[in-house]
Amino acid sequence: MRCSLCKKDKAVIKYRHSNMYLCADCFKKVFEKKALVVLKRAGVLRGSGKLIVVAVSGGKDSLNTLYVLHKYSEIYDYDVIALLINEGISGYREYTIKGMISLCNKYKIEYKIVSMENEIGFTVDFATELYKKRKIRWKPCTVCGVFRRYLLNKHAREMGADFLATGHNLDDEAQTILLNIFQDSLYRVIQADYISREIVPKMVPRIKPLYYIYEKESVVYALLNKIPAWHIECPHAQYGMRADIRRFLNKLEDLKPGTKINLLLSREKIIQKTKSLKMPMKYCEICGEPSTHEICRACQIRNVINKFL
Ligand SMILES: [Zn+2]
Numbered sequence: 001m002r003c004s005l006c007k008k009d010k011a012v013i014k015y016r017h018s019n020m021y022l023c024a025d026c027f028k029k030v031f032e033k034k035a036l037v038v039l040k041r042a043g044v045l046r047g048s049g050k051l052i053v054v055a056v057s058g059g060k061d062s063l064n065t066l067y068v069l070h071k072y073s074e075i076y077d078y079d080v081i082a083l084l085i086n087e088g089i090s091g092y093r094e095y096t097i098k099g100m101i102s103l104c105n106k107y108k109i110e111y112k113i114v115s116m117e118n119e120i121g122f123t124v125d126f127a128t129e130l131y132k133k134r135k136i137r138w139k140p141c142t143v144c145g146v147f148r149r150y151l152l153n154k155h156a157r158e159m160g161a162d163f164l165a166t167g168h169n170l171d172d173e174a175q176t177i178l179l180n181i182f183q184d185s186l187y188r189v190i191q192a193d194y195i196s197r198e199i200v201p202k203m204v205p206r207i208k209p210l211y212y213i214y215e216k217e218s219v220v221y222a223l224l225n226k227i228p229a230w231h232i233e234c235p236h237a238q239y240g241m242r243a244d245i246r247r248f249l250n251k252l253e254d255l256k257p258g259t260k261i262n263l264l265l266s267r268e269k270i271i272q273k274t275k276s277l278k279m280p281m282k283y284c285e286i287c288g289e290p291s292t293h294e295i296c297r298a299c300q301i302r303n304v305i306n307k308f309l
């Protein structure tokens with residue numbers, strides 16, 4: 001198949017919902033343009049000298065985000081620093097750290113690694129053991145998510161970040177919308193789309209440059225740009241509900257291309273209608289970080305797990 005845009009080169013990807021075929025060069029341009037649309041809409045490209053801290057997990061999505069942001073950093077005059085939280089998941093984290101370091105060395109990108117064990121006092125592996133022994137009720141993905149968000153925000157803020165960029169792609173977002181609806185957390189659905197919707201002191205605004213990019217596109221982009229991403233799944237992923245929703249959504253998308261993006265578009269409409277709805281933001285009585293509770297989730301979990309240390 002020839003490329004639908006340049007009509008010259010051989011296509012490397014097919015878009016089923018729009019029936020388009022793209023060659024490697026046209027695909028890279030379209031991919032980057034979609035990321036730049038998010039940056040532009042989020043106000044990242046306004047003014048100069050902004051600092052974007054990129055939350056890197058070491059998978060293809062976060063490394064693609066880092067790569068694209070770095071690629072355009074000179075043109076649009078902003079700085080990029082990678083930030084990785086080592087949550088202590090053995091058989092996984094040691095490989096993904098290597099991916100980030102090799103990309104950063106290749107393109108001379110500054111990076112910082114934060115150890116959850118040093119900062120919080122325990123690892124996600126330790127919390128997983130407690131969960132398996134039924135000593136705590138929080139699943140590994142909950143513990144990991146709570147502390148990763150907590151440490152990312154705290155360190156990005158201390159680094160002076162104007163924005164914290166994450167690698168969430170269109171598939172992740174579609175899954176999260178359903179996950180939150182199934183858990184009756186509407187507020188989380190409207191809290192953020194490609195950017196955080198509320199400005200909260202001490203919270204670094206989040207941006208998601210890959211918001212309009214399908215998982216499949218992210219895989220192809222990483223391959224074409226030789227991004228050193230490790231194709232390794234977190235060993236604790238099995239405990240979450242996300243895997244089931246992912247299979248379900250992939251099946252629906254296969255039957256009716258465009259299903260996932262329609263979920264995102266619906267969310268944007270809901271956000272427009274619910275602009276006045278604000279969650280009262282408080283500051284944790286223990287650690288002072290922003291939270292929707294008197295005591296933040298990180299401190300709640302920490303108080304329980306500390307008893308087992
Ligand atoms: Zn082309």
Ligand SMILES: [Zn+2]
Pocket residue numbers: 284285286287288289295296297298299300
């Ligand atoms: Zn706290």
